[in-house]
Each structure stands twice: as C-alpha cells, then as structure tokens.
Amino acid sequence: MERIAAGECNSSEDYELLFLIFPVHAFNAPEAVYKRIELSHTVKNRKAVVISVSGGGEVFPNRACRQSSIRRLTKKGYHVVYENMIVMPSNWIVETKEPLSVMLLQVLPDKVSNMVDAVLSGVKRRTRPFVLDRIFSSIGELEKKTAGFWGNRIKVSGSCNGCGLCIRLCPSGNITMKKGKPDFGHKCHLCLNCIYSCPGNNLTPGFAKFIIIKQGYNLNHIESKVPLKEQIDVGNLAKGYLFSGVKKYLMEP
DSSP states (O other): OOOOOTTOOOOTTSOSEEEEEEEOBTTBOOHHHHHHHHHSOOOSSEEEEEEEEESSOSOTTSTTTTHHHHHHHHHTTEEEEEEEEEEOOOOSSSOOOHHHHHHHHHHHHHHHHHHHHHHHTTOOBOOOOOHHHHHHHHHHHHHHHHHHHHHHTOEEOTTOOOOOHHHHHOTTOOEEEETTEEEEOSOOOOOOHHHHHOTTOOEEOSSOGGGSOTTOOOHHHHHTTOSOSSOOOHHHHSOSGGGHHHHHHHHOO
C-alpha cells in the first residue's frame, strides 16, 4: 500500500478506469485508502474496480469490506462496475496451513488474470452484503482507533541496530527514528509488516500478542515452495468456518 502525500494524485485525465486494491483492515479498507480517495480528483461517471485482499475470503464479517470505499468513490463521481476478493495467506491470529498458503500464491496469477479479463470484457460484478455484515463493517471503523493505540505500544528491544527497514515498509508513515531507534505513533493500520519484516526480530507488541503468528509470516519463504510438488486435499485442510472462504476461493474455477 502506498504512502499518501498531498501532491501524489494523478490528473483526472490520466486514466479511463480506476483500480482500487487494498488489504482488509477491521472489515473495511485501511485509513490510507480513504485518504487516497479523499485526495483524488472529482470525476464524472468514470468507471472503477474495487478489489479487497484478505486471509479469510468472502465470508462474514468481511463481506461488506468494500462498501465504505465504494461509497467514497461514488461521491467522487466514480461508477463501480466490478468488485471482488483476492485471498492471501493469513498474517493475523490464525496461521494458514503451509500447503494452503503455497496454493494461494500458486493460483494468484490465474485469479488476477481472470478478474482482469472479466473487467475488460465488460462483466459487471457487484455484491449485496447482508445487514449483519454492514453492522460489523461499521463496528470495524471504531476498532481502527484501537489499532493506533496498539501500534503506539510496540516495544523495541535493545538489540535493534536502527536499520530503518520498519520505517521504509510502514504504509501509514507511523514510524520515525528517535535516538537511533524506531518510535511509533498512533497511525498504525495493523498490517504487522514491521514486526514480521524486522531482520532481528526486535519488535514485539506491547499487548494483544496473540494476534501475531508465532512462526512468523514470510511470503518469500512461501513463494519459494511454488509450485506445489504434490496434490493437496483442500477440503480436508481448509476445515471449519475460519477457512470456509479459503476453501471456496481455491475450489471455484
């Protein structure tokens, strides 16, 4: 996700179709996405595509995760003609089993290609989330305040060498360097990129440590195992409601 600056928005004449792609945060888009839409030019009935990315897929309570962004785009004059979900390995609380993670990365190029082909062919796809999904989406906006507090409480160990990688990777610009160590503000999006990417494992949560996957989260490691060397039983590995969205995503054409 890009870092937002006031002068970064393109002219409204630079494109015919807007693609908005974002990772799901608190059943919605991250605040940086809202900021990017706010900074964009007003247009007249220009087409847009909204793609969300999550570890759970198109299941409750994520089914309304694109609605807040779509509303904002509509106010800017966009007409959203297509929306969909891409599923990636989970980096939050529950680890996606490695064979499923590898398969998610393996099918990603085809999934993206199919979505692009559908958009270019004029296929229209809009969802109608249930009321309960919309309620949780609204509640999720309140949770973002907690995310800022959580990020501000990240602890830095004495072994940190001040390399600044966490600062460069932070999508919200929440981290600055203070006395040679990273210092965390209140704009955290809970992407967890700083914690998982720290080469010395020098960053730890101040509370709610259960959200961090103990084994870590390394997409490069998962990608190194693509393609799968053997067939896997998706139905058997993706058991239970938490993985029902992953199962549906991997088993649909």
